[in-house]
Amino acid sequence: MLRRIFSITVKEFRQIFRDKRSLLIIFLLPVSLLVLFGYAINLDVNNIRLGVFDRDNSVSSRKFLRGLESSEYFTITESIKNDDEVNNLLNRGKIDAAIIIPHNFEKDIMTGTDVGIQFLVDGVDASTGGIIQNYLVAATSEFNFKITQEQLSQKGIKANPPLNPQVQFWYNKDLNSTLYFIPGLVAMILIIISVILTAISLVREKEFSTIEQIRVSPVTSFQLIIGKIIPYLILSMLIAASILFMGNILFGVVVKGSYIDLFLGTVCYLLATLSLGIFVSTIADSQQVAFQISQLISQLPSVILSGFIFPIESMPYAIQLLSNITPSKFYIIILRNILIKGTGLSVFIDQVYYLLIFSAVFIIISTIRIKRQEMM
Amino acid sequence: MNSIEVSNLTKKFGSFTSVNDISFSVGKGEIFGFLGANGAGKSTTIKMLCGILEPTSGDAMVSGFSISKDPESVKRNIGYMSQKFSLYGDLTVNENLNFFGGIYGLKNERLKERKSWALKISGLENKENTLTSTLSVGYKQRLALGAAVMHEPKIVFLDEPTGGVDPISRRKFWDLIHDISESGTTVFVTTHYLDEAEFCNRIILINAGILIASGSPAELKKEYIDNTVLEITCRETFAVIEKLIPEDFTQSVSAFGNSIHLILKSKFSPQDEELKIIKERIRKLTGDIGEVKIEIIVPSLEDVFLNLLEKRE
Known part of the structure; x- marks a missing residue:
């Protein structure tokens, strides 16, 4: 056999x-x-191209943008002057997302009013769009956290956030x-x-x-x-x-x-x-x-x-x-x-x-x- | 003991009966011819005898083993070769023989010995390393036969082994078949060529799955055509055949190339008066078509089979 x-x-x-x-x-x-x-x-998403329409042009708004740029994911490629341009750039695929910072950005932060900051994300590729969204939200909450801490410390309060998430990726560390x-x-x-x-x-x-x-x-x-x-x-x-x-x-x-x-x-x-x-x-x-x-x-x-x-x-x-x-x-x-x-x-x-x-x-x-x- | 003993073998495919209740036996060392038209049930019978197709009813003992109960033992005791020369074209002669020896369990000294035997009978000594695809059909055919009997089976089945081969190669091949049979191997061969059937010790003829004649070539001729056979050579053979059919001296008539074979209703000696009269009548019948040659001939197997098949219809 x-x-x-x-x-x-x-x-x-x-x-x-x-x-x-x-x-x-x-x-x-x-x-x-x-x-x-x-x-x-x-499917790695980096080098996200951002268009920025900064209507406030204040210390705070620039600080926010610097925060974004300091991460390896974002690059600000366009500085936008009006609403039409936002449309235009997204339509032609020149940018992956647009950020519109409102007039009273700094003032509202100081006075503790709700600040609306607008992100327009190209959602054609749903998965990439989702990732960009996550990155933007994460960057924003980090900024929020810093501002809150600053404001509290000015009032003499030692701020300690109740939860401090520490995410570590196992196995494929760099995703x-x-x-x-x-x-x-x-x-x-x-x-x-x-x-x-x-x-x-x-x-x-x-x-x-x-x-x-x-x-x-x-x-x-x-x-x-x-x-x-x-x-x-x-x-x-x-x-x-x-x-x-x-x-x-x-x-x-x-x-x-x-x-x-x-x-x-x-x-x-x-x-x-x-x-x-x-x-x-x-x-x-x-x-x-x-x-x-x-x-x-x-x-x-x-x-x-x-x-x-x-x-x-x-x-x-x-x-x-x-x-x-x-x-x-x-x-x-x-x-x-x-x-x-x-x-x-x-x-x-x-x-x-x-x-x-x-x-x-x-x-x-x-x-x-x-x-x-x-x-x- | 007989090599093959077939009893009431039947194979049905759905409502179609391919082989219908045939029985025959093949003696040891015989060259046994299995004849019949395409679709007569030859291949189906061979497949059953080789143990790869189960009969619907009936059985056969091949080399002492039942094809329905013990097909694996049947396979170990037979060799098989078909006109398709199932050799691997992309392997050398030697590699092909190694493979076929191997699947039949030959090894070491015996494999070596049988390989050189197969090379000798196929005339391929010193060509062991030739790619098989480059060999001529005649060589391939003999190599295939050598490969099929390398393991010295008691019976070898040859399924139309000489299809598409030139007459000289066919002749050489039949010499080989004789050698193999003389060494004691039973040869079971199917063929289209009736001249080849003359080389067989015994023959059976099947038509539409039914066995219609069996015996040695001489017996068959004697049994089925005892009467005088005339060969009529003339032009317009088909017109002449039409005219001969209704005559009272005609038993059967068929076309053979440019001539007609006419089997008479009784046996005559060449000098017989009655035969002379018949010849005259034939000449009259043919009328004005030029030269007509009429001769008494010894019937061939082809006459026998055409006669038999015509009777069936």
Whole structure:
């Protein structure tokens, strides 16, 4: 039995290495996807361009603006003279937000009257708009706090605020979004390449009817599947290693957790994706169709449903359930734990189980399907 | 003990009966020809005998194992080769043999020995490292056969092995089949070419899933065409056939290229008066179409089968 599996594996490796050009693509494609996506997907918001319409032009208003500018997030790019200009600049996208400081800004502060300060934020990109809003509100409350303290101390009162929030970001200290996306990117690249490779390799046997010869031999369909999975598992592991290596060089991705966990998690994930590829080969009859189905069922769910870019928690319940169809969802959790948090296996053991069950289900379905398919 | 023992084998696909209650047996070391038109149920039968398709009813013992109860043992004891030459074009000759030896569990010395045997019979010695896709069809075919019998199966199934091959390669291939059969392996072969069927020890013919004749080529000819067969060579063969059909001396008539084979209703010696009369009548019938040549011929298998199939219709 082992000899039969081994024969298939050896044969498969020979075929993979015979075609040097395809082999080059197999390794270059993932790395170029990593570079492309890694640089393109960046949700960090800094260098927010502000337009300022300072109608007060007082010491206090300038102090407020300096406070904004001293943070790394804001740059005041435009000084606005009238209302029309505010509209104009926002419309043309010259600024991301406009601040309108009213006439009696300083006076009202001194007298303790309510001061209205207007922020106009470009909300086309809802997520960026939201972040700008948060930054502005935070900057404003800091200013408020300072003013209050000053005023109280003038009256001789020692002010101590009741609550002093001290937020610290764990794991991804700088809230670097690239670091957050890398696990999803690795999962997506691996699933695409591994599903396509296995599906095509089996469908090719159908197309050239070499599978006929295997079917009449004592090789069982299970042995055939295992014999096919092993070489592509090894190949995909090498691809995974090369992606992580490039991720380290280009984006500073480091493995905070254990390499053994990383190895185990990746093996489980690839088992799941490879068995998905085998399953595709049982429904496709030509390499072309196999390629298209593979791409459709691997890429789309792993971009949209896996939590790669869009957080699963904010999806409607039905979609949350649907998100379980892609093994990427579970590998992304594993990778985020290992790469960013540095936590151990016990934290993501459920995900590992899921991937193993996923693999088993698809291997069983494929075994039955291959058995049933008659030699044509 | 017979190599293959088929009893009441039937395969239905839905309401369509592909193989209908056929029974036959194949002796050890025989070259057994399995004939029939496309869609007659040949491939379905082969698939069942190879243990990859379950019969609807009936059973067959292949090398002593039941195809319905123990298909895995059947698979271990047979070799299989089809006209598609299921070799890997992107592997070398040697790598292909390693693979097929491997999936049949050959190893070390035995693998080496059988590999050199397969190379010898396919005439590919010293070409082990050639890419298989670059070989000519004739070589591929012999290599495929070598790969199929590398593990020395008791029975080898050849499914239209000579499709699309030139006559010389076909001849060489049949020499190989004889060698294999002489070494004790039973050869079960399907073919379109009736001249090839003459090389078989025994033949069966199936039509629309039903077995309609079996025996050695000589037996079949004797059993089904004992009567005199005339070959009529003339122009306008189809017009002449039309005219011959209603005649009282005609048993059956069919076109063979430029000539007509006419099976008479009884047997005549060449000098027979009655035969002379028939010949005269044929000449009259053909009328004014130029030269008409009439000869007594030994019937071929093709005559037998056309005769049999015509009777069916």
